[in-house]
Amino acid sequence: MGRTLAEKVWDDHVVRRADGEPDLLFIDLHLLHEVTSPQAFDGLRLAGRSVRRLDLTIATEDHNTPTLDIDKPIADPISRTQLETLRKNCAEFGVRLHPLGDVEQGVVHVVGPQLGLTQPGTTVVCGDSHTSTHGAFGALAFGIGTSQVEHVLATQTLPLAPFKTMAITVEGELPEDVTAKDLILAIIAKIGTGGGQGYVIEYRGSAIEKLSMEARMTICNMSIEAGARAGMIAPDETTFAYLKGRPHAPQGAEWDAAVAYWKTLHTDEDAVFDHEVRIDASQLAPFVTWGTNPGQGAPLSASVPDPGSFSDASERLAAEKALEYMGLIAGQPLREVKVDTVFVGSCTNGRIEDLRSAASVLEGRTVAEGLRMLVVPGSVRVALQAVEEGLDKVFTAAGAEWRHAGCSMCLGMNPDQLAPGERSASTSNRNFEGRQGKGGRTHLVSPQVAAATAILGHLASPADLADARTPVEA
Amino acid sequence: MEAFVTHTGRAVPLRRSNVDTDQIIPAHWLKKVTRNGFEDGLFEAWRKDPSFVLNQPEYAGATVLVAGPDFGTGSSREHAVWALQNYGFKTVLSSRFADIFRGNSLKNGLLTVVLPQDVIDRLWKLVEDDPKAEITVDLVAREVRAEGPSLSLTEPFELDDNARWRLLEGLDDISLTLRHEDDIAAYEAKRPSHKPSTARPSTIEV
Numbered sequence: 001m002g003r004t005l006a007e008k009v010w011d012d013h014v015v016r017r018a019d020g021e022p023d024l025l026f027i028d029l030h031l032l033h034e035v036t037s038p039q040a041f042d043g044l045r046l047a048g049r050s051v052r053r054l055d056l057t058i059a060t061e062d063h064n065t066p067t068l069d070i071d072k073p074i075a076d077p078i079s080r081t082q083l084e085t086l087r088k089n090c091a092e093f094g095v096r097l098h099p100l101g102d103v104e105q106g107v108v109h110v111v112g113p114q115l116g117l118t119q120p121g122t123t124v125v126c127g128d129s130h131t132s133t134h135g136a137f138g139a140l141a142f143g144i145g146t147s148q149v150e151h152v153l154a155t156q157t158l159p160l161a162p163f164k165t166m167a168i169t170v171e172g173e174l175p176e177d178v179t180a181k182d183l184i185l186a187i188i189a190k191i192g193t194g195g196g197q198g199y200v201i202e203y204r205g206s207a208i209e210k211l212s213m214e215a216r217m218t219i220c221n222m223s224i225e226a227g228a229r230a231g232m233i234a235p236d237e238t239t240f241a242y243l244k245g246r247p248h249a250p251q252g253a254e255w256d257a258a259v260a261y262w263k264t265l266h267t268d269e270d271a272v273f274d275h276e277v278r279i280d281a282s283q284l285a286p287f288v289t290w291g292t293n294p295g296q297g298a299p300l301s302a303s304v305p306d307p308g309s310f311s312d313a314s315e316r317l318a319a320e321k322a323l324e325y326m327g328l329i330a331g332q333p334l335r336e337v338k339v340d341t342v343f344v345g346s347c348t349n350g351r352i353e354d355l356r357s358a359a360s361v362l363e364g365r366t367v368a369e370g371l372r373m374l375v376v377p378g379s380v381r382v383a384l385q386a387v388e389e390g391l392d393k394v395f396t397a398a399g400a401e402w403r404h405a406g407c408s409m410c411l412g413m414n415p416d417q418l419a420p421g422e423r424s425a426s427t428s429n430r431n432f433e434g435r436q437g438k439g440g441r442t443h444l445v446s447p448q449v450a451a452a453t454a455i456l457g458h459l460a461s462p463a464d465l466a467d468a469r470t471p472v473e474a
Numbered sequence: 475m476e477a478f479v480t481h482t483g484r485a486v487p488l489r490r491s492n493v494d495t496d497q498i499i500p501a502h503w504l505k506k507v508t509r510n511g512f513e514d515g516l517f518e519a520w521r522k523d524p525s526f527v528l529n530q531p532e533y534a535g536a537t538v539l540v541a542g543p544d545f546g547t548g549s550s551r552e553h554a555v556w557a558l559q560n561y562g563f564k565t566v567l568s569s570r571f572a573d574i575f576r577g578n579s580l581k582n583g584l585l586t587v588v589l590p591q592d593v594i595d596r597l598w599k600l601v602e603d604d605p606k607a608e609i610t611v612d613l614v615a616r617e618v619r620a621e622g623p624s625l626s627l628t629e630p631f632e633l634d635d636n637a638r639w640r641l642l643e644g645l646d647d648i649s650l651t652l653r654h655e656d657d658i659a660a661y662e663a664k665r666p667s668h669k670p671s672t673a674r675p676s677t678i679e680v
Contacts, residue, residue, distance in 0.1 A: 197544075
């Protein structure tokens with residue numbers, strides 16, 4: 001019987017297979033950041049171990065880094081200690097690090113792909129659940145805990161329990177103004193936050209094949225929000241074109257050998273998935289969340305649901321609690337929900353195409369009075385590209401704040417946070433209670449919806465903006 | 475890792491689904507660089523509410539957490555496991571755990587037990603009716619037992635033999651893996667040369 005893409009990549013990495021034991025898998029790329037690594041390095045030190053494969057390991061700083069005044073000492077002493085700990089650990093063990101201020105610094109899941117390190121058919125891990133992002137290249141990529149970080153540092157392998165396979169097939173054309181973000185939010189709402197539990201999801205079908213690499217990364221990034229072990233998309237010409245010429249992409253004869261291998265990385269015709277979901281792209285619309293988990297979402301044109309409409313008791317209770325926390329009333333049109341803050345950035349939507357998308361909506365328009373809009377590029381390279389294209393000027397002319405690269409308000413470990421009761425439209429990945437700051441309320445949206453919302457002051461899509469563009473002065 | 479053989483203790487009923495790891499331990503606690511000292515951060519936001527179950531004196535000192543479905547979703551932070559352990563929990567029961575959280579818990583000796591939701595419902599009722607009721611989680615027999623006025627329950631649970639053995643013995647995964655270092659070296663020797671390397675290229679241009 002044929003194999004799925006995920007099974008092929010898995011099989012190619014089995015170091016040891018024995019009855020009654022989990023397979024031991026080789027890890028091709030280990031990404032590190034400051035939050036989930038300190039205790040792992042401590043463990044190595046205590047056991048007198050070293051990093052087995054420094055040439056497959058790379059670190060950057062992203063979660064704690066400020067997005068303003070990056071040349072000054074970090075104000076929060078605990079954040080500063082954590083960053084200094086990473087620097088000390090990388091120096092002591094010899095790990096390549098791109099610290100704050102370095103041209104290759106940025107959100108770890110933006111940095112890996114842009115360096116060309118994330119490649120088809122590789123296994124990629126990081127102590128961060130959004131490692132699923134890298135599956136967009138046909139890599140088997142997943143988030144791990146700190147004990148596993150230590151395990152990979154010491155052995156370059158992981159013992160892993162078997163997974164189930166799920167195909168999510170998306171056919172048809174995405175309507176205008178409907179982005180990869182809307183698609184993945186709709187998928188999570190459909191299958192639920194636990195729907196992917198135990199599965200590696202493969203996204204496939206004509207609508208997926210048409211997506212750019214960056215859009216594919218947005219999709220795979222949020223696989224974890226459906227509870228999946230990983231998300232993957234088969235590599236194709238779009239993937240190869242993205243990788244060619246990147247600093248760590250293979251070159252010359254190595255490139256040809258790599259592409260020949262990459263072309264074998266697709267699900268065989270006769271392979272069978274454990275579960276299949278089909279989605280008609282043409283039926284999708286801009287999608288936003290109303291609740292406190294990423295599965296609590298609805299089309300922007302809908303209203304806040306009535307918790308009583310959920311047949312499942314725990315879903316009903318969850319919806320009641322979510323509306324209470326979010327300060328929303330059942331039946332309220334989502335378009336009437338006013339927001340205080342708009343955040344564009346994160347490993348979900350902090351890449352150049354996302355910034356272009358937001359800027360195209362904002363150009364010649366202004367951010368609503370009293371509304372704060374933060375634009376945080378996913379990496380220094382993305383920021384430089386945006387500046388070269390003049391996007392930073394579009395943002396600042398509209399009244400948005402153009403910030404330095406990092407995770408920023410996606411999780412508020414740095415000073416970029418919501419105040420209690422504040423409401424955001426955010427291009428990030430999690431609307432959990434307090435995620436963006438204690439008491440903060442988050443609506444997950446696409447970059448286009450974020451920009452339109454910033455202009456109108458309430459949840460909106462570009463289609464709502466017919467008259468809001470002011471003439472641009474020459 | 476701390477071994478887990480069998481544990482008997484009083485339990486806290488946490489009637490919520492989708493308890494994400496941001497709720498278990500908020501992000502600002504993640505700046506710590508140690509594995510301990512997270513107990514005050516456990517469910518920090520909810521503990522500000524006097525009616526939250528952990529604030530009820532009758533549940534003080536409980537060591538078993540009986541949670542709703544989809545416990546531990548979201549972030550991969552192992553700090554969530556450390557926070558539960560630092561607070562005093564030895565085991566968590568739920569009808570469904572997020573994968574990464576489950577993996578993290580088993581690597582730290584916090585036994586996460588999957589039980590049908592109707593069993594969780596009965597355990598909730600038991601410990602709400604009688605907060606002094608004790609629940610036993612027996613990894614040797616792979617069963618959960620509880621006794622109360624309205625309930626006498628013995629429920630088997632599944633855990634694969636390998637994970638069970640590691641927990642019973644309190645074995646360190648890295649030492650186990652390093653027993654197979656020859657296999658790792660053999661794999662490395664035949665790994666294709668086109669695979670990526672993080673060694674700095676002579677020029678970086680994008």
